[in-house]
Amino acid sequence: MTAPGRLSKRDATRRENEARILAAAEKVFAEAGFGGATMQLIADMAGLPKANLHYYFATKEELYRKVVERIFVIWLQAADRLDNAPDAATGIGGYIEAKMEMSRRHPFGSKVWASEVMHGAPVIQDYLETALRDWTEGRIAAIRRWIDEGQIARIDPRHLLYMIWATTQHYADFGHQIETLNGGRPLSDRQWAAATESVKAVILRGIGAIPARTGIP
Amino acid sequence: MTAPGRLSKRDATRRENEARILAAAEKVFAEAGFGGATMQLIADMAGLPKANLHYYFATKEELYRKVVERIFVIWLQAADRLDNAPDAATGIGGYIEAKMEMSRRHPFGSKVWASEVMHGAPVIQDYLETALRDWTEGRIAAIRRWIDEGQIARIDPRHLLYMIWATTQHYADFGHQIETLNGGRPLSDRQWAAATESVKAVILRGIGAIPARTGIP
DNA sequence: TCGTTTTCTGACCGTATGGTCAGGGTCGAG
DNA sequence: CTCGACCCTGACCATACGGTCAGAAAACGA
Numbered sequence: 089m090t091a092p093g094r095l096s097k098r099d100a101t102r103r104e105n106e107a108r109i110l111a112a113a114e115k116v117f118a119e120a121g122f123g124g125a126t127m128q129l130i131a132d133m134a135g136l137p138k139a140n141l142h143y144y145f146a147t148k149e150e151l152y153r154k155v156v157e158r159i160f161v162i163w164l165q166a167a168d169r170l171d172n173a174p175d176a177a178t179g180i181g182g183y184i185e186a187k188m189e190m191s192r193r194h195p196f197g198s199k200v201w202a203s204e205v206m207h208g209a210p211v212i213q214d215y216l217e218t219a220l221r222d223w224t225e226g227r228i229a230a231i232r233r234w235i236d237e238g239q240i241a242r243i244d245p246r247h248l249l250y251m252i253w254a255t256t257q258h259y260a261d262f263g264h265q266i267e268t269l270n271g272g273r274p275l276s277d278r279q280w281a282a283a284t285e286s287v288k289a290v291i292l293r294g295i296g297a298i299p300a301r302t303g304i305p
Numbered sequence: 306m307t308a309p310g311r312l313s314k315r316d317a318t319r320r321e322n323e324a325r326i327l328a329a330a331e332k333v334f335a336e337a338g339f340g341g342a343t344m345q346l347i348a349d350m351a352g353l354p355k356a357n358l359h360y361y362f363a364t365k366e367e368l369y370r371k372v373v374e375r376i377f378v379i380w381l382q383a384a385d386r387l388d389n390a391p392d393a394a395t396g397i398g399g400y401i402e403a404k405m406e407m408s409r410r411h412p413f414g415s416k417v418w419a420s421e422v423m424h425g426a427p428v429i430q431d432y433l434e435t436a437l438r439d440w441t442e443g444r445i446a447a448i449r450r451w452i453d454e455g456q457i458a459r460i461d462p463r464h465l466l467y468m469i470w471a472t473t474q475h476y477a478d479f480g481h482q483i484e485t486l487n488g489g490r491p492l493s494d495r496q497w498a499a500a501t502e503s504v505k506a507v508i509l510r511g512i513g514a515i516p517a518r519t520g521i522p
Numbered sequence: 523t524c525g526t527t528t529t530c531t532g533a534c535c536g537t538a539t540g541g542t543c544a545g546g547g548t549c550g551a552g
Numbered sequence: 553c554t555c556g557a558c559c560c561t562g563a564c565c566a567t568a569c570g571g572t573c574a575g576a577a578a579a580c581g582a
Contacts, residue, residue, distance in 0.1 A: 096579085096580080097578095097579065097580090098528070098529080098578090098579060098580080101529085101579095102528095102529085105529095118423070119424060119425065120340060120424065121338035121339065121340050121341065121420065121424065122338065122340070122341060123337060123338050123339070123340030123341025123342070124338060124339060124340025124341070124424075125340070126568085126569065126570085127569080127570065127571085128568090128569080128570095136530095136531095137530075137531055137532080138531090138570090138571095139530075139531050139532075139533095139571090139572085139573090140529085140530060140531070142570085142571065142572080143529070143530065143531090146571090147570080147571080148569095148570065148571090199423050202419070202423065202478065202479070203338065203420070203423065205478075205479050205481055205482045206335070206416050206419065206420065206478055206479070206481070207336060207337065207338065207341075208336065208481050209481055209482070209485070213485070216482060216485040216486070217485060217489075220482075220485075220486070221485070221486060224486055241506075241510070243503055243506060243507060244499060244503050246486070247499070247500055247503035247504065247507075248503070248507070250472075250475060250476075250479075250483065250500075251472050251475075251503075251504065251507060253475065253479075254471040254472045254474075254475030254479070255467075255468050255471045255472060257471075258467060258468075258470065258471030258475075259467075261419065261422075261423055262419070262422050262423070262467075262470075262471070264422055264423070264425050264426055265422045265426070265433060265437075266467065268426070268430070268433040268434060268437075268438070269433070269437070269438060269441055269463070272434075282461060282464070283464055283467075286460055286461050286464035286465070286468075287464065287468065289458075289460060289511070290460060290464075290465070290468060290507075290508060290511030290512060291507060291511060292511075293458070293510060293511045293512075293513070294506070294507030294508060294509075294510045294511030295507060295510075296510070313549085313550075314548095314549070314550090315548090315549060315550080315558075315559080318559085319559090343538085343539065343540085344539075344540065344541085345538090345539075345540095353560095353561095354560075354561050354562080355540090355541095355561090356541090356542085356543090356560075356561050356562075356563095357559090357560060357561070359540085359541065359542080360559070360560070360561090363541090364540080364541080365539095365540065365541090
């Protein structure tokens with residue numbers, strides 16, 4: 089019997105191996121796509137024999153599904169910043185900040201998600217039709233309320249959301265292009281902050297949440 | 306001898322077959338990724354035997370490269386709208402329109418491009434470092450001029466470009482997600498127009514190129 | 523300690539895929 | 553019409569990949 093609260097060696101190993109496999113898989117799927125990824129490569133990256141992967145995850149599809157599901161959870165979590173915001177500017181600004189942070193911290197996840205959707209969402213179509221749709225409708229209603237209160241201009245909330253998703257995720261999904269255009273160097277802390285501020289400024293001004301042409305004569 | 310200006314039967318067949326293969330390849334690469342695409346599937350979609358593909362394009366890599374190169378040309382062409390614009394608003398607005406049109410007309414190309422960049426641009430890295438970089442630097446200079454003339458606010462031109470790319474290409478790359486959130490139906494003509502207007506409105510207002518909160522009390 | 527359950531893995535298998543090639547067909551020039 | 557060059561393709565490889573499995577090893581409970 090194991091002391092309560094403490095993991096048995098078995099459980100600890102299991103947990104660690106699963107985590108290592110999932111992390112390796114996320115990276116490989118992101119860099120090679122589902123078709124280009126191989127179980128052997130994921131195994132090597134996780135430091136485990138290939139057969140061991142199949143012990144934890146029966147098939148490549150199952151492993152991929154787990155990776156995508158994890159990402160979806162994180163994706164929705166960023167929504168917290170939109171909720172319970174005192175006003176439109178802080179709500180939307182905070183959401184942009186959260187999503188930019190996600191792009192920076194989980195670039196592989198973002199790429200896997202993008203790849204999955206680009207290929208017609210064969211694995212997570214049901215999530216799109218249920219959780220994502222519900223989530224989206226809820227935020228649209230919230231944004232519409234801000235519009236009715238006169239806090240922001242009368243833009244289509246749906247396209248505003250798309251714009252935020254597109255712009256923020258671009259820094260992860262097209263990170264390689266951005267890096268190349270940055271002289272081959274990854275964005276520095278300062279540059280990430282500047283990017284976030286730029287995105288926030290343009291969008292918040294664009295929807296009339298902050299005064300136009302701030303700081304400009 | 307063939308009449309001048311008119312293609313011999315051979316040349317015509319060659320041209321048509323190459324075009325069919327490239328079109329099929331673009332679609333298959335977009336929907337399955339490079340790794341997931343098979344020469345057999347491309348052949349079937351083009352209505353040709355697999356061996357014939359290898360007659361026109363020696364390897365899968367070569368075919369893929371041709372597909373990506375074609376896309377890159379189209380990508381750069383949309384830049385015309387930014388050049389020779391009388392002012393910032395028409396220049397940037399026109400560029401957004403052109404890119405939205407591209408997302409609508411060449412969704413497969415956009416996806417292949419996105420996939421290529423997401424995987425680290427193994428095929429077109431040199432283009433990114435030369436043609437794209439040059440192109441980008443040129444537009445940044447043009448935008449900076451508009452800023453100096455006081456036509457738009459002092460945003461970072463680089464991030465403005467990223468924002469335009471991200472937002473417009475999102476309608477192609479994430480078209481499936483957008484379609485799902487649109488009740489499973491593709492965007493109608495009217496909805497595409499609304500999307501374009503939304504993007505233009507937010508960005509142009511966001512950079513101070515048009516008055517803030519137009520039409521809002 | 524012992525027996526049982528769970529975990530692990532090297533070696534193996536069937537299949538699908540990219541690519542090849544010999545041989546036949548078709549076209550165009552002279 | 554004839555000949556050479558180009559075009560086409562069914563049949564065929566070699567390989568790499570996802571997945572399996574028998575059996576060893578480790579962990580566990582009693």
